[in-house]
Amino acid sequence: MNFVPLTSVLLRLFYVCSALVITCGNLLVIVSVFYFKQLHTPTNYFILSLAMTDLLVGILVCPFSMAIADSSCWYDENLLCKIRGGFDIMLCNCSVLHLCCISVDRYYAVCQPLRYTKKINDHVASIMILFSWSVSVVIGTGVMVIGIHKKSCVTSCSFHVRITTTFGCVVSFYLPASVMLCIYFKIFQVAQKQAHRIHNQSCQSTKPVTRREKKATQTLAVVMGVFLMCWTPFFLCVTFQPMSNYAIPVPVMEIFCILGRSNSLLNPFVYAFFYRWFRAAFRMIISGKIYQGEFGNSKLH
Template sequence: MADLPILMFSVLIMCGNLLVIISIIYFKQLHTPTNYLILSLAVADLLVGVVVLPFSMILSVSSYWQLENLLYRYYAVCQPLRYKTKINVRVVVIMILVSWTVSIGIGVTILGPKQGHNRRCALFQNTHSTITGAVFAFYLPAIIMSIIYLKILMVAWRQARSIQNTTKTGATVSKTERKATKTLAIVMGVFLICWTPFFLCITIHPLRNYTIPVPVIETFKWLGWSNSVFNPCVYAFFYSWFRSAFRMIITGKIFRGE
């Protein structure tokens, strides 16, 4: 019975992210550079449900996909006239490959075999590698994301003010900017809320001579994993095209030709 919650959580993660993956692959309208990044993130989250949860492993690299989406939103706001020429499928593919390579490297570094402390989880066997892994897997991307978001917020606010002062459509554009900025804030906020407690815990744990109770670490680990459930909602359910695609998949309309 103890395995039932893990199984249900795993199925929930897999179903949500499979909807995102199938939608982007099947519908040509969703074949855009930004959605390819969402596809990459959905694949990573799917692996959490397929591999990580069943085998009780630790996944600590999802921040890189969050950072990609934030960088492209930054380019779209701060360099709008050059966005479509600079951010193309080739650039997106390269960024995705770099993200997966860096993520795998960090994962191997954190979870690789260590000497000593045989009864402890490999994640905590070496204080230096644990803290270094946390810095590069979470803290550094989180700081960069926060700085970029503040820049986006400032530029979007200035653009909205400028448009309001020069055109009659200022209210509409301002509303669009606010919605996009709010969506980005939700994306970042959910990610940071889910993963910050766990990474703070694993950073402090070796420094306090492993005195943090295991149930506390496990609770924060589950909170981090829950980000893989929220991502399909945050990235997809905010957009009408994804909602329509989900309905077509769930109701089986994609098997009816047109």
């Protein structure tokens, strides 16, 4: 009589719960931005597209991960591994690029508020979002098509292959992350200077950053910070794995990979915690109030 190992059962249960929470949480974000006109801003369009990226993690990556959770050998040219790896890389790259777009949006909103509406509008936001998705789809598809073909049974899904090289990590993660950190550091410096000038009442000729813009910038900086905390351990391991002659145990890599995917679960909670208008939108959706009338023009408090 065959018994499924307890670790496999727990891992599958984890993926099922994660997929449900990721899907429901990000659907709340997507419906909120689509339905409530108050949320129709370029910044929230970036959040909407990022939520779609996270939603696909729950719909695509988690089920594939669950399907191969207890497998010990991959045949058919590692088809499931290649598909999951391709989606993983595509969606991770897409998240990084969206966070880069958000950092640029926040830079103009805080550092150049007079030029913000000209530099970042619906048309520009659409182009940036389309670019992020296009690049990510090309990269993810390339991983699936070009993936390494194993001729023998192996005990790991994707960590003993050299699809993700050090160069790939630099281009896909370290470089964008460094750019985002530099931009947010600049934003922080400018915000501090503006706060000091306003306090001294010596800056009457420039348009001050609104409290709402500051709140949005702080929240989106938290979103970026959560992303970096979730994915940095995995990318560090991938970077040093070839240098250590693949000494890092596969279970450790899997755990860090799961930590990275958990970022898709956390983002909706960040929005709900920091944005009172998202909290109001979530309450109206969960309670079913939006089905009782037309509330698209409602003022969210």
